[in-house]
Amino acid sequence: MIDARDRIVMPGFVDTHRHTWQTAFRGIGADWTFPEWAQAMHRTLKPEYRPEDVYAGTLLGRLEALHSGVTTMLDWFHCAQSPEHADAAVAALRDAPGRSVFCHGAGWGTADPVEAEIRRVRSALSSDDGLLTMSFGLRGAEDTSFGTVAAELKLAAELGLRSSLHVESEGIRRPVADLHEHGLLRDTTTFVHANGLGDDELRMLADAGASVSISPDVELKMGFGWPLRTPRLDPTPCPRQGPGCRSRPCRWCGRRRRSARRFSISSSSSPRSGPSRCAIRRWSRLRDSGPGLLTRAPWRR
Numbered sequence: 001m002i003d004a005r006d007r008i009v010m011p012g013f014v015d016t017h018r019h020t021w022q023t024a025f026r027g028i029g030a031d032w033t034f035p036e037w038a039q040a041m042h043r044t045l046k047p048e049y050r051p052e053d054v055y056a057g058t059l060l061g062r063l064e065a066l067h068s069g070v071t072t073m074l075d076w077f078h079c080a081q082s083p084e085h086a087d088a089a090v091a092a093l094r095d096a097p098g099r100s101v102f103c104h105g106a107g108w109g110t111a112d113p114v115e116a117e118i119r120r121v122r123s124a125l126s127s128d129d130g131l132l133t134m135s136f137g138l139r140g141a142e143d144t145s146f147g148t149v150a151a152e153l154k155l156a157a158e159l160g161l162r163s164s165l166h167v168e169s170e171g172i173r174r175p176v177a178d179l180h181e182h183g184l185l186r187d188t189t190t191f192v193h194a195n196g197l198g199d200d201e202l203r204m205l206a207d208a209g210a211s212v213s214i215s216p217d218v219e220l221k222m223g224f225g226w227p228l229r230t231p232r233l234d235p236t237p238c239p240r241q242g243p244g245c246r247s248r249p250c251r252w253c254g255r256r257r258r259s260a261r262r263f264s265i266s267s268s269s270s271p272r273s274g275p276s277r278c279a280i281r282r283w284s285r286l287r288d289s290g291p292g293l294l295t296r297a298p299w300r301r
Helices: 020-025 034-048 051-067 083-095 115-124 146-159 175-181 199-208 216-221 253-267 276-295
Strands: 013-019 070-077 099-104 132-137 163-167 189-193 211-214
Touching: 013 020, 013 051, 013 189, 020 034, 020 051, 020 070, 020 083, 051 070, 051 083, 070 083, 070 132, 083 099, 083 115, 083 132, 099 115, 115 132, 115 146, 132 146, 146 163, 146 175, 175 199
Parallel strands: 013 070, 070 099, 099 132, 132 163, 163 189, 189 211
Antiparallel strands: none
């Protein structure tokens, strides 16, 4: 029995994109652009990161998320320099309270084969009903090839895994249209960031049943371009939110929602713009679905 007098009872937040291993670097990159972050984090710091460092950073980050009201979190892991690194992240998520999804970005930033590693971790995380489940962090055609993306999606389908893919455009490249042309859009894929996508590309995502995860604070501060404002079309994928890289100083998920709302208001005079309608639909689904909602993939539409 819990005495809830003078308290607010509400569902926990669902975080759809967090690079939890970076939590140990909190605040050191507050003014970094994306290229500066990539150079410092992935080319300078990550090569020195040991499995025990992954465990400490991931455990700290998961507890930090829980303290901020995040009861379900997707850990987009792209520090898989060895199987031991991945196992350390999995161990940290097991040791922390809450429901977590280990999104394994095996081979991230390379074109190395990853099938054996994905199968290995899937065998350890074979249940889709426990507090810790698994998804597949895709590398994308820019780092590999469309053939590799197709093979990874086929592997994900075989293993019963949802997938997640970082995607953005400066207005010239059309990554979603390219995937659509190759028949590689799936309703089991969440597209992270999605800055700069054209309206027709958003329609392609909606028609495929895909979902989108945005990180407004990080995207604005690191120069990704304007965050995806929703709904630009009706219907379009309703963006979920996650903080992205944990070297940024903000840890409270409410700030990200506030940033998204303020940007939406400032960029459109339409009263239907912004995340409010999507939020209402999400809370309605949560209310109507009951406790069983969190036994499924937490960021699924």
